[in-house]
Amino acid sequence: MSTVDTVNGPVALEAIGRTLTHEHIFTKNPEIEEGWPDPEWEGEDAMVAKAVDTLDELKTLGIETIIDLTVPGLGRSIPRIQRVAAATAVNIVVATGYYTFNALPTFFQTHGPGLMVDMDDPMPAMFIRDLTTGIGDTGVKAVMIKVATDEPGLTPGVERVMGAAATAHLETGATITTHTHAREFRGRDQQEFFRSRGVPLEHVLIGHSGDSTDLDYLRELMDNGSTLGMDRFGMVSMRSDSERVDTVVRLVELGYAEKLTLSHDAGVFSINTPPSFRRRESPDWNHAHISRDILPQLRERGVSDADIDQMMITNAARILVGAR
């Protein structure tokens, strides 16, 4: 029987159910927050309780699993996520990787071949350990590998993360899932890079693709094998929901339901875009938005329940299994 490693342990693949494939719970910066606490972080217990309420509500809306792509660089803390997972029936799946658009922390600039602490690049082994042994001493295994390329493109720091991701994929089979700057067509750069490293593009999910409405670009990425993340519903600063819905409807009409996943890239707390900012700028940007508001619009536009299950259940299960 095939299983998926959730924060609470292995779950049968058949029980993974309707899944949000690119989300966050807590995006933090411990170093900044230790020195300069964010007044909107209401404390450990209150924020954990808030996350549990959020996920419990999702469960009533039919969501069984969320993939939390908060990797190092975004303040990943697995013990905190374990507290949430212990108190909700929604499965939480976590990721390894590193989130940067450009430079890496000094540790990576001093450790590696030809660097001050001359050694093999430690990064691939770090990712592989997360995927196979577990993260830190938590025993929680990462399931996905996350990388990011934004406007600056394949900077040396980003390229090093992507190289480590490729190595970790080839070793473990875990799916690589990405942040892209879709308007700069960064999905193309990612595919080109991973192809050159021998990663089958079927195992690369190009995230934030819903920020683009360029059907030729999106179809090219899918025709090359990748699954797309239509994963920022409610994030109106990048693209309106009506345009996002439109793109999904048109791609489903063109027969691409097998290559699409739906999600929000939302969070319970983010120090980068704090709750008050989100309430003001993008009030619908929350984890319940697809279930409540977007699925009815998709159905009204002719997307069938079978298509929705394909995108939210079958495709999600496929990316969770990867090449394992």
Ligand SMILES: [Zn+2]
């Ligand atoms: Zn994200």
